[in-house]
Amino acid sequence: MSKIVVVGANHAGTACIKTMLSQKTGDEIVVFDSNSNISFLGCGMALWIGGQIKGSDGLFYSNKEELEQMGAKIYMESPVERIDFDNKIVYAKLKDGSTKEESYDKLVLATGSWPIIPNVEGKDLENVQMVKLFQHAEEVIEKLKDETIKNVAVVGAGYIGVELAEAFERHGKNVTIVDIADTCLPAYYDPEFNSLMKQNLADHGINLAFGQMMKKLEGENGKVTKLITDKASYDVDMVIMCIGFRPNTELGKDKLETFRNGAYIVNRNQETSIKDVYAIGDCATVFDNSIDDVNYIALATNAVRSGIVGGHNAVGVKLDSIGVQGSNGICIYDLKMVSTGLTYNKALKLGINAEYTDFEDFQKSEFIEEENPKVKIRIVYDKDTRVIIGAQMASTHDMSMGIHMFSLAIQEKVTIEKLSLTDIFFLPHFNKPYNYITMAAISAK
């Protein structure tokens, strides 16, 4: 029987703790987390802020009590401040202010990530917010009740920034979204897709300050009042920083091998460069099947899967990760977009001899009289090997399940020709005999 210490108990940590306990190996599990809550679904934050869900109750799926009932010892509000990797001891500061020294046989690091705050003048002014924790969302919601907060700027047009822009607009705020790129969501979608989202945001009255770099923030009486970019100046009462996340790897950065952004490098068993030390979730790398290499993709889905894999291996049940594709989705007002793997632009940047095939068609047969919106699809493939390396889909209709097939196709290295012959059923209520997926594949050059 081993003692396994887990540092961090959000999505990755919770999945790992539950996995380890469910294996009933009799190992002792001791957990430290600096926060006061467990398993907050940040993905519901924009819905909560925007008033599209009633409250935050449904945004948690576990808690200290549940994990303790299962058999773990949990210390909340107890940050681990130092780890002695040579002597296998963690040093945590407990809620009551005392210091706890906990020895371990195995260690699981699940310390996640933290928003990147650009080092600009004015970043510490009041009403310059970040959004990561439950507490951040609570604070923003409280501030939105102040009617003097009329102009909100969101810095960063990735999926969190775009979701929050919608949430603030739903509150009747004058919203400006600023990004150095000339579009939104460029990491996940090619221009033919993110232009749809750009138009969608503009149609709902959101000001697009794309192709602009935030230079500084100015304030009066300690509160933010202006956001200055290299091209313009905006009146603001609140600024939300959403330019990205950095892995939380302070504890091990001098001891463990790290990736270019500082994430702990792990193998397919979530093992780090030090024996008996595992890393899972946003603080660790993933194996990305679309590039056949190690990568960093911070998503709750990856965190949970890596927690399951790490949990098995930590208790001695060998399990290999099968890698990920970075599958993601976004729904802003009525526009739904999903993607997986590489965009065409990204594939080219990586030096891949990439090609794409596009198709757009009605979801269902035209004789179906109910609502039948169009679906736009792009499949990206390697011209030399013909293997599918990415896909993007957009519609006002929920077509999201289709992207899972592409995720599997990338994972399993399916060729575009094989996809064109794949058995896709037909029923007029659902699709067309020559459905858009088959048609896109058949149209590949």
Ligand SMILES: Cc1cc2nc3c(=O)[nH]c(=O)nc-3n(C[C@H](O)[C@H](O)[C@H](O)COP(=O)(O)OP(=O)(O)OC[C@H]3O[C@@H](n4cnc5c(N)ncnc54)[C@H](O)[C@@H]3O)c2cc1C
């Ligand atoms: C607004 C928002 C929306 C998102 N939407 C989606 C989405 O739609 N889909 C999706 O897949 N992902 C989404 N994500 C990303 C997702 O939330 C993260 O990928 C996920 O939280 C990673 O889980 P994690 O457990 O690895 O890390 P984290 O959630 O960062 O948790 C790390 C935990 O470690 C603890 N910790 C850190 N340092 C210490 C220490 N020294 N001692 C003790 N404890 C420590 C922290 O308190 C925390 O509980 C979203 C994120 C945000 C912020």
